Amino acid sequence: MAEHPLATGASTAIAAHAVATAATASAATGASGAAQGPTPSAAGIEARFAVDYAGFRLDVDLRLPGRGVTALFGHSGSGKTTLLRCVAGLEPAARGRLVVNGECWQDDARGIQVPTHRRELGYVFQEASLFPHLSVRRNLEFGLRRIPTAARRVRLEHAVALLGIEALLERMPDRLSGGERQRVGMARALLTSPRILLMDEPLAALDHRRKQEILPYLERLHDELDIPVLYVSHSPDEVVRLADHVVMLGAGKVMAAGELHATMARLDLPTAFTEDAGVVVDGTVAEHDDHDHLTRLDFPGGAVWVQRQPVALGRRLRFRIHARDVSLADHKVEGTSIVNLIAVTVKEVVGADSPAHVLVGLDAGGTALIARITRRSSAQLGLRPGLRMWAQIKSVALLG
């Protein structure tokens, strides 16, 4: 980390913690480096939490990347919001250890518990939770004015432009729409120049149209921010559209965690996820066919044709192929209406959410695909690992 705003003396308490962490980390690696594996690098998030409530227990131990969007995904009651609140220090009962890009914010073994207001984080709540007694401008300035001038890396004008709220500055929060309020909430969080951005289902309280209105701003944040974002969501669509990494939570435990594409292509996820199983692929716009109104998206090992997209050649487009939209044939079928046929190798066959179906893990020469077919078809085709097949892709869901 080249630049460390805290070193300027903004907050001696945390600076002391950070130094203490570094010292202990090197001592630990020196003493038992072999047992601990690779030396923990300063980048990345280490989050270990245990918290007990009546009828609910969160118990997680995560290593998350130090940049990009990590989605905390799960159904309600899975503990994803509690985990986010633990990171923010808003769950005083939580015990554990939290290190964010080299800064220790909590380590109960050493009696460290940095209070929320000394953690350099931005938090976007599910309801924007703007201060009703302050104008939009005063809301935005609330956090900005509370950080030292030297630590301000995001300018008011920049955040306002990024989220398109120039026209709202002098209004009171009760004069804003839900979508506008949420955008102000995001700008307000950004203006504290956080080291990590925590977003708790920022779109959940909005209707479909408002969601579509905000998603482009979120994608812009993703592209422009150089800080890690933890994004809580129960919507697979949002996750696959925005996330680089995903943590799937269920009943307070981590069910799966990892890079988005790899994790979505896993077949061993709990049944709750397999009914909507499918892979996420990042394709490159390679060709436009203006006669048939189609666009070709290339990806490692194959290509798909989709409806003509108003996007320049060379741009990347993320798309999703649901397992239920993929069927298999043992030869390249002629005379079919299906446009997208891809040569694949069978990797594994596992049970699906219904006893009549199986999920087939496929490798299209570098890109993973999943097919959800009947158990009977699987038997008739004699599917086994290593078998060469043709995947017929009925539809491709473009994201964003």
Next chain:
Amino acid sequence: MPTLTGADWSAIRLTLELAAVSTVVLLLLGTPLAWWLACTRSRWKGVVGAVVALPLVLPPTVIGFYLLVAMGPNGPLGRLTEALGLGLLPFSFAGLVVGSVVYSLPFVVQPLANAFEAIGRRPLEVAATLRAGPWDRFFNVALPLARPGFVTATILGFAHTVGEFGVVLMIGGNIPDRTRVVSVAIYDHVEALEYAQAHWLSAGMLAFSFVVLLALYGRRGNAGGGVG
């Protein structure tokens, strides 16, 4: 037609002074107490809440009696004030303020506690994520958001102090210019069969109280809630 005497005007001035001073003291004491009641998960919350509410149900004479004993030469408060060189509080303006504060405490603490509770934890959590420390959160988020509660508490605290009688009589006596407030003056007039003056003062109190309550209940939405 007989109108108010100089002594009556003096009683009115004293009453307003007492109510003003008591209200200021009540807000200073009541705000942290209400904040604690609204935020705490301590098992003492119920006990403290009940003690604060006692003046609502006790006869003023009981409160006045115990305060008189406590502030007397052999009471703990009396010993303290004498040790501090303040003398004894009974039958003084300061004693009246102490009595009024105890007597009107629930009328200030309860609206404030209700207002703080109505804010909920969320705005304070938001403020914490925006780098505001505990005092910062209290003064810049909790206090402004509890404003309706403060208006209610101020009005009720002032009006209730103006309207007290029993406690004042017990610990203040009836010393012109020092402890004789309007309610006591009315009592005097009635005892002396000076009904005309009793009428003037009583009608004044009636009008004052009505205007105060109208201001309270007439406010749009009556946010912040009243007592109880």
